Amino acid sequence: MRNRRRAVLPGFRVTMGFTVFYLCLIVLGPLLTLPARAASLGWSGFWEVISDPRVVASYRLTLGASLAAACVNAVFGFLVAWVLVRYEFPGRRIIDALIDLPFALPTAVAGITLTALYAPNGWLGRPLAARGITVAFTPLGISIALVFIGLPFVVRTLQPVIEDLDTEVEEAAASLGAGRLQVLVRVILPYLYPAWLTGFALAFARAVGEYGSVVFISGNMPMRTEITPLLIVTKLEQYDYPGATAVALVLLIISFVLLFAINALQGWSARRLA
Amino acid sequence: MAIEIRNINRKFGGFTALKDVSFNVPSGELVALLGPSGGGKTTMLRIIAGLDKADSGTVLLEGEDARDRSARDREVGFVFQHYALFRHMTVFENVAFGLRVRPRRTRPSPQEIDRKVRDLLGLVQLDFLADRLPSQLSGGQRQRIALARALAVEPKVLLLDEPFGALDANVRRELRRWLRRLHDEIHLTSVFVTHDQEEAIELADRVVIINHGIIEQDGTVDEVVEHPATAFVMNFFGTVNVFPNQGGQATYVRPYEVELSRTPGGPNGSVPGTVDDIRLAGAVARLVLLTAEGASIHVEMPRDRFGALALHKGELLHAAPSHLRSFVESRQDE
Amino acid sequence: MSNVRRSTLTEPAPVRWAITAVVLLFLTLFLLIPLATVFISAFAKGIQAYVSAVREPDAMAALRLTLLAAAIAVPCNLVFGVCAGWAIAKFDFPGKNLLTTLIDLPFAVSPVISGMLFILLFGRNGVFGPWLFDHNVRIVFAVPGIVLATIFVSFPFVAREIIPMMEAAGNDEEEAAAVLGAGGLQTFFRVTLPNIKWGLLYGVILCNARAMGEFGAVSVVSGHIRGLTNTLPLQVEILYNEYNFQAAFAVASLLAFLALITLVVKTIAERRVEQTVLERSEIRLKPDPTSV
Numbered sequence: 001m002r003n004r005r006r007a008v009l010p011g012f013r014v015t016m017g018f019t020v021f022y023l024c025l026i027v028l029g030p031l032l033t034l035p036a037r038a039a040s041l042g043w044s045g046f047w048e049v050i051s052d053p054r055v056v057a058s059y060r061l062t063l064g065a066s067l068a069a070a071c072v073n074a075v076f077g078f079l080v081a082w083v084l085v086r087y088e089f090p091g092r093r094i095i096d097a098l099i100d101l102p103f104a105l106p107t108a109v110a111g112i113t114l115t116a117l118y119a120p121n122g123w124l125g126r127p128l129a130a131r132g133i134t135v136a137f138t139p140l141g142i143s144i145a146l147v148f149i150g151l152p153f154v155v156r157t158l159q160p161v162i163e164d165l166d167t168e169v170e171e172a173a174a175s176l177g178a179g180r181l182q183v184l185v186r187v188i189l190p191y192l193y194p195a196w197l198t199g200f201a202l203a204f205a206r207a208v209g210e211y212g213s214v215v216f217i218s219g220n221m222p223m224r225t226e227i228t229p230l231l232i233v234t235k236l237e238q239y240d241y242p243g244a245t246a247v248a249l250v251l252l253i254i255s256f257v258l259l260f261a262i263n264a265l266q267g268w269s270a271r272r273l274a
Numbered sequence: 275m276a277i278e279i280r281n282i283n284r285k286f287g288g289f290t291a292l293k294d295v296s297f298n299v300p301s302g303e304l305v306a307l308l309g310p311s312g313g314g315k316t317t318m319l320r321i322i323a324g325l326d327k328a329d330s331g332t333v334l335l336e337g338e339d340a341r342d343r344s345a346r347d348r349e350v351g352f353v354f355q356h357y358a359l360f361r362h363m364t365v366f367e368n369v370a371f372g373l374r375v376r377p378r379r380t381r382p383s384p385q386e387i388d389r390k391v392r393d394l395l396g397l398v399q400l401d402f403l404a405d406r407l408p409s410q411l412s413g414g415q416r417q418r419i420a421l422a423r424a425l426a427v428e429p430k431v432l433l434l435d436e437p438f439g440a441l442d443a444n445v446r447r448e449l450r451r452w453l454r455r456l457h458d459e460i461h462l463t464s465v466f467v468t469h470d471q472e473e474a475i476e477l478a479d480r481v482v483i484i485n486h487g488i489i490e491q492d493g494t495v496d497e498v499v500e501h502p503a504t505a506f507v508m509n510f511f512g513t514v515n516v517f518p519n520q521g522g523q524a525t526y527v528r529p530y531e532v533e534l535s536r537t538p539g540g541p542n543g544s545v546p547g548t549v550d551d552i553r554l555a556g557a558v559a560r561l562v563l564l565t566a567e568g569a570s571i572h573v574e575m576p577r578d579r580f581g582a583l584a585l586h587k588g589e590l591l592h593a594a595p596s597h598l599r600s601f602v603e604s605r606q607d608e
Numbered sequence: 609m610s611n612v613r614r615s616t617l618t619e620p621a622p623v624r625w626a627i628t629a630v631v632l633l634f635l636t637l638f639l640l641i642p643l644a645t646v647f648i649s650a651f652a653k654g655i656q657a658y659v660s661a662v663r664e665p666d667a668m669a670a671l672r673l674t675l676l677a678a679a680i681a682v683p684c685n686l687v688f689g690v691c692a693g694w695a696i697a698k699f700d701f702p703g704k705n706l707l708t709t710l711i712d713l714p715f716a717v718s719p720v721i722s723g724m725l726f727i728l729l730f731g732r733n734g735v736f737g738p739w740l741f742d743h744n745v746r747i748v749f750a751v752p753g754i755v756l757a758t759i760f761v762s763f764p765f766v767a768r769e770i771i772p773m774m775e776a777a778g779n780d781e782e783e784a785a786a787v788l789g790a791g792g793l794q795t796f797f798r799v800t801l802p803n804i805k806w807g808l809l810y811g812v813i814l815c816n817a818r819a820m821g822e823f824g825a826v827s828v829v830s831g832h833i834r835g836l837t838n839t840l841p842l843q844v845e846i847l848y849n850e851y852n853f854q855a856a857f858a859v860a861s862l863l864a865f866l867a868l869i870t871l872v873v874k875t876i877a878e879r880r881v882e883q884t885v886l887e888r889s890e891i892r893l894k895p896d897p898t899s900v
Binding site: 166168169171172173174175176177178179182186187190191 | 323324325344345346348350351352354356358359360361362371372375376420423424426427
């Protein structure tokens, strides 16, 4: 439906012009240099870089840890959203506002704090070490940092949907003889799936690109705890620009695929609830 | 299953929704809870269903206190004003829901369920819609599906909350008649909530009039219309003229209980007034007279009588009430 | 709105308590403890040590640079957000979806890659590298690069908030103003702006939080030159890597304060935005528990 609305309102040229100009300058221009630079490697050079074992290890680590963290956030984020919307308890409002802390807190601050907490002599790290669990400088630590980072996403995408649930439908199901668990599974969850999945995808996408909160706790050991963003930084510091762009391009493609999927999910969610 | 309501009280914060409400629903009857919006009717219905809890009082279902039975266990069918259909399920799945969530012991086989659902869809004459989604149905169709869904679990009582409130006037009238025929067929004890007195008169065997949380009157349709207990009830079922009596007390007269003549006098006295408005509506003529004090008297008479009297606007006439009623304004004041 | 839970339908009490306990435990572990740790560690050696760590020249320089970057990035992105909002919400044109997706792009890009882009553009071997070198202009590893990277990462926030608000508001009021003879800017300031002011505040506060807190992108683009090209987050990193934990947390606590203020302002603005949206839209009448 592309009706060209006759512009009654003024200012289209000016605002549109500035918008496009700004976008090209700040976003498109810079982004386009990436594939341009990577192209200078040629296909074989490109393949050589990204199939290097160290690079592959970093991809596996980044994706694996991000997936694990997103799953944890999916489970707990659902519970958090449910409790915040449906239950009453003292301090609920404050906790609700605090959910966005990982979003508002600079990643470096999160990074050093989590490292201090989970280091072997840290407040949480010490009791865990006593049980033989090391967190800092292991993939586990990376995942924990990514859980922190992705925490708000599932909660915030689910909350409005849970709030908008039609309680009458739950009552209808109960009056028809369904137990509480049956109501939850058969009647409530089907409405929540799209938003839940969207939140999961958002948390996953955020975790994949994360740098600041992970780089302190990971220890950055190549092949073991070196995440892809750090690998890129290392290559840049060595002036291996082509290598860095090649590695980055793959990460960028993954991120864009996720962005695309998220947009599709959000569209599905909107249609479901119409 | 007969329902007995005893002394139900329900408050929401400072607001009293129901005050000492008691009435009976005989088995197999169709009873209307009638009254203005905000009066407490839906609250009462929800308490019967177990969707809400009374502060005090009892609900007896077939003589047994229902207090400890959850909405799930009361074997009531509930039809919501806005249908509450499961949007992500087809019509068939909606109607089958109650049967599918039964515990394994009592759950019918899939073939049984299929048969029952198709029978019900046939009963509500919507079998051709089995595979549609609720969003593809009209309002009237949705309400019939909601009804079929409630009936699928063979409830002992059917509760309907303003079932036709969200529908167009024509669809409403049609569904009303259809529901009455259905009730005559299956004789399921039913209670429905409405604020439309026409609906109550047309559908119900008995009417319980609830106003601001208290019962104004409880009786058959004929009783409440012809022998109202309070002025509120009388007002609810149509236009009422208020005549001051010699004793200073207000008396209430229906428009069709007023005789007009060119001479004063009558068994209960008469009041003079000039004809201000004449409306001819089919078989009746409706007139409005204005008294010297500026009060309006509404009069209704058969068309031929009007013709015989040859009345016209501006004429001075005498209105003589033939039937006087005096009672309290409302049970609230007692 | 959802506080009026009139239904008796909910999970059994023991289940509710168990779930609530699990949730509170999870949030304590992942939110409250880290938050407390920042402040406890910052003040671990007492107030004096805290103050001197904050007032240390390098820390102060980092603070100034952070504020500078935000002071440039936020207004720029604000103007952009408003322009984009006006163009997208008030007009129809082909490619609108593409435009909104492009605006969302920086969200999908890892901060490290964001910074790297500017190196590829303005670094010595970059696209403009030789030209810049010849004219003795330094962008990367200098303040301009930091500002640019900050603009890039905080870019979408204002636009993303304003566009839905302006779309929801519709064109009626602006068209009425146009018919009454108001010019573009007049219409914007007198008619549009009041309607979106809370969304604007919300977007600005988020934009600012991101601008001041950005680490990855700025780290790549900065030269890590103390006192010159370090922002507060970078300063935190340096102090931490030197094992000067108390000072690192002291500086970090400034950022944590900022985060808390951001949360407060965000919550207020959010509530006001909801109010505005509710007042405008048609509210479908759901059965009111206290009526009937």
